Amino acid sequence: VASQTVTRLFPLPSLDCALKGLYLDEALHRRGVNDRPLVYTNFISSLDGRIAVEDPRTGRSKVPDAIANPRDWRLFQELAAQADVLLVSARYLRELAEGTAQDVLPVSGDVEFGDLHDWRRAQGLAPQPAVVILSKSLDLPLVELCSGMDREVFVAAGRGVDPEAARSVERTGARLLWVGEGAEVQGKALVDTLAARGFRSVYSMAGPGVLQTLLRDRVLDRLYLTHVHRLLGSTAYNTLLEGDRLSPPVDFRPRALYLDPHAGTDFGQVFGVYEAIRP
Numbered sequence: 243v244a245s246q247t248v249t250r251l252f253p254l255p256s257l258d259c260a261l262k263g264l265y266l267d268e269a270l271h272r273r274g275v276n277d278r279p280l281v282y283t284n285f286i287s288s289l290d291g292r293i294a295v296e297d298p299r300t301g302r303s304k305v306p307d308a309i310a311n312p313r314d315w316r317l318f319q320e321l322a323a324q325a326d327v328l329l330v331s332a333r334y335l336r337e338l339a340e341g342t343a344q345d346v347l348p349v350s351g352d353v354e355f356g357d358l359h360d361w362r363r364a365q366g367l368a369p370q371p372a373v374v375i376l377s378k379s380l381d382l383p384l385v386e387l388c389s390g391m392d393r394e395v396f397v398a399a400g401r402g403v404d405p406e407a408a409r410s411v412e413r414t415g416a417r418l419l420w421v422g423e424g425a426e427v428q429g430k431a432l433v434d435t436l437a438a439r440g441f442r443s444v445y446s447m448a449g450p451g452v453l454q455t456l457l458r459d460r461v462l463d464r465l466y467l468t469h470v471h472r473l474l475g476s477t478a479y480n481t482l483l484e485g486d487r488l489s490p491p492v493d494f495r496p497r498a499l500y501l502d503p504h505a506g507t508d509f510g511q512v513f514g515v516y517e518a519i520r521p
């Protein structure tokens with residue numbers, strides 16, 4: 243059925259492929275090596291580069307409803323299914339505790355993603371990826387959340403955070419990973435620590451701050467980027483990378499590019515898979 247396929251535009255020759263399984267076939271959980279896990283992230287963006295807009299109800303930013311769609315969501319879940327560990331931001335955790343987050347942590351328990359749980363089992367992976375929460379403030383509603391979590395929970399922070407806040411986190415039973423000299427988490431220290439704990443695939447589902455953390459230390463391996471063919475506009479400009487300019491820039495080589503004409507009414511989207519060129 244046409245609506246279940248996307249067209250691979252690159253590498254050539256172009257061909258039609260099933261959407262379901264498209265990213266799962268990448269076997270990301272087997273691409274890491276002992277001292278170097280595979281580190282990847284993904285974003286969905288409008289054509290004008292927007293990944294989030296302000297929700298008029300809450301005043302907080304969120305993924306625009308105008309671009310979020312079930313076909314991209316399927317691929318997001320496939321990326322999460324291949325992870326030993328997820329990187330999430332403290333903001334996401336706070337929204338999860340309030341019930342305002344985009345969704346519960348992947349891999350989703352919805353029946354339509356049942357195949358991904360079977361797949362993890364067949365691959366010998368843990369039932370759910372572990373989670374690492376990055377935070378400077380350590381303002382984390384952990385007690386409420388950890389009790390309900392079906393997975394290992396770690397909090398990553400720099401040594402410069404408020405010691406009293408750190409003690410409160412530890413009292414909840416969450417494990418702290420000290421991976422930075424100042425208040426901030428440093429990308430390389432984080433990835434080295436996760437490697438030492440045996441994690442082989444690390445999926446950042448966080449936003450621009452965590453991406454900046456990974457890129458500054460040149461530890462990101464892959465970027466999965468969906469461009470929905472819509473322009474959104476807005477006075478605020480939330481895009482996938484913010485903060486200090488990267489000097490030199492971080493370069494990527496395309497691994498694959500897919501056209502999905504079936505997203506939305508008739509505007510569609512492209513899925514790009516980009517591999518970071520490590521210095």
Ligand SMILES: NC(=O)c1ccc[n+]([C@@H]2O[C@H](COP(=O)([O-])OP(=O)(O)OC[C@H]3O[C@@H](n4cnc5c(N)ncnc54)[C@H](OP(=O)(O)O)[C@@H]3O)[C@@H](O)[C@H]2O)c1
Pocket residue numbers: 284285286287292293294295302303304305306330331332333334376377378379380381398399400425426427428447448449450451452453455480
């Ligand atoms: N369209 C998409 O694909 C996509 C993807 C991801 C996110 N988003 C959207 O983008 C917006 C921002 O998302 P986000 O909050 O997850 O983004 P983020 O900028 O990656 O994370 C922000 C928070 O994470 C913590 N953090 C980040 N880097 C850190 C570091 N190096 N050390 C210590 N803590 C660090 C901080 O927590 P503390 O405040 O506790 O210090 C910070 O406030 C949201 O609206 C989200 O919905 C969109």
